[in-house]
Amino acid sequence: MRIAMCASEVVPFAKTGGLADVAGALPLALEAEGQDVIIVMPKYKMIQDSKFNIQRLKNDICCTTIGKKIKVYFIENDNYFNRDGLYGNKSGDHKDNLDRFSFYCKRTLNLLKEIGFRPDIIHVHDWQSCLIPVYLKSLYAKDPFYKDTKTVLTIHNIGYQGLFLKDEYPKLGLDWNYFTMEGLEFFDRINILKGGMMFSDVINTVSPTYAKEIQTKEFGFGLEGVLNKRRKDVFGILNGLDYSIWSPKTDKYIAKKFTPSSLSGKLKCKEGLETICKLPKKKDVPLIGIVSRLAAQKGFDILADSIDTICKMGLQLVILGTGDQKYHDIMEEMVEKYPKVISLSLKFDDVLAHKIYAGSDIFLMPSKYEPCGLGQLISLKYGTIPLVFKTGGLADTVNKNNGFVFDEYSSDDLVATVKKAVTTFKSKAKWNALVKRAMKYDFSWDEQSKGYLKLYAKAKAK
Numbered sequence: 001m002r003i004a005m006c007a008s009e010v011v012p013f014a015k016t017g018g019l020a021d022v023a024g025a026l027p028l029a030l031e032a033e034g035q036d037v038i039i040v041m042p043k044y045k046m047i048q049d050s051k052f053n054i055q056r057l058k059n060d061i062c063c064t065t066i067g068k069k070i071k072v073y074f075i076e077n078d079n080y081f082n083r084d085g086l087y088g089n090k091s092g093d094h095k096d097n098l099d100r101f102s103f104y105c106k107r108t109l110n111l112l113k114e115i116g117f118r119p120d121i122i123h124v125h126d127w128q129s130c131l132i133p134v135y136l137k138s139l140y141a142k143d144p145f146y147k148d149t150k151t152v153l154t155i156h157n158i159g160y161q162g163l164f165l166k167d168e169y170p171k172l173g174l175d176w177n178y179f180t181m182e183g184l185e186f187f188d189r190i191n192i193l194k195g196g197m198m199f200s201d202v203i204n205t206v207s208p209t210y211a212k213e214i215q216t217k218e219f220g221f222g223l224e225g226v227l228n229k230r231r232k233d234v235f236g237i238l239n240g241l242d243y244s245i246w247s248p249k250t251d252k253y254i255a256k257k258f259t260p261s262s263l264s265g266k267l268k269c270k271e272g273l274e275t276i277c278k279l280p281k282k283k284d285v286p287l288i289g290i291v292s293r294l295a296a297q298k299g300f301d302i303l304a305d306s307i308d309t310i311c312k313m314g315l316q317l318v319i320l321g322t323g324d325q326k327y328h329d330i331m332e333e334m335v336e337k338y339p340k341v342i343s344l345s346l347k348f349d350d351v352l353a354h355k356i357y358a359g360s361d362i363f364l365m366p367s368k369y370e371p372c373g374l375g376q377l378i379s380l381k382y383g384t385i386p387l388v389f390k391t392g393g394l395a396d397t398v399n400k401n402n403g404f405v406f407d408e409y410s411s412d413d414l415v416a417t418v419k420k421a422v423t424t425f426k427s428k429a430k431w432n433a434l435v436k437r438a439m440k441y442d443f444s445w446d447e448q449s450k451g452y453l454k455l456y457a458k459a460k461a462k
């Protein structure tokens, strides 16, 4: 099959979250299954040509190769992409995001024609590439080039929908006929994700549980009705992990490599992390790691309410992430109050993230909702025991055999579960057995990519 993967962020070129991990790893797994895959993404300012051997192809298009022969096409536009921040900066979302990503979608469809890549499937991800299925079924509806092309939409987080004022609609180049309940209209505003959901041939999200959850009022962010209408075409496929990037056996960023049968390196990683984070070396006290956006979705609301209590529980806490100013402030206050207990790095830092996954004992991920979650999958591989709220992909991947799970979303339940983990940590035999079990879980792409192939076949059959 010929598959064009269209995503607004792709590892190793640009990343703000799990979408990039998926969009970078899935093509490699599909190629290993014998599929013909290309990737199309915007060329952001931070993507360095020399680092990735990126060559110019056209005036506004550059290209490189990943895997064996997966071509990655970068769309350039100085006005739109040659700036800091993929989607926004400190003052919020970029004001011209509709212009930026509608341009990306249109240019992608023209580009595929120019390079003669006639896809069986265009696989789009999240709202930023959702105008592709919309344009295919409107502006390109009669284009013979795309006659047999089907679209698959993966929703990585239904909380981000690409909402814009109706005034901006003319910029899309679409007839007003499409600004209806059956199209992009959503409470008199433009909803790009909704457009993608209405016009894609097949829809999936990144875990079976989240696929069910988003069809309910509680998790659907207003789009549950749309999904319900399309429920026969809605599926859930758990994300995989690229173990060539995320494995303590081969990780080049960690203090010492380790495996389930030889765990001494993990202690070295913990010491290394404590040193970097300026925390005292305490091998008998559990070190809890967090690598996350600092947002209520990620559980920072209940964490903010309980952090003071948690800091007094005989543990260490290393937090890496950026997000809402409110949570930056609360966490900074805690660092002032408990400098020997908490370390806070308010930034995006891939290398430090690797060190945290490897050097922590527990990985805290109390997300209120979580489409799939990669943090818990990565931490399992590094023998860092996940502590999660039972929701979405966390519910599908963490259980009492490999981690700690709480099922009432409250600070009290969070604190009680941290207490349980701290107590278990004290029993060395129990803890080591848990670590070894956790490390043996396999969430590689090998299996999950087969799920996508079935999904593509379903789309093709439409």
Ligand code: ADP
Pocket (backbone or CB within 6 Å): 016, 017, 018, 019, 021, 157, 291, 292, 293, 320, 321, 322, 347, 348, 349, 350, 353, 372, 373, 374, 375, 376
């Ligand atoms: P999200 O909802 O943010 O996409 P996921 O758990 O699916 O959450 O994926 C998050 C990905 O981004 C993981 O690979 C995680 O390690 C990474 N990540 C998140 N925040 C940071 C950060 N501040 N620095 C480095 N990596 C980060």
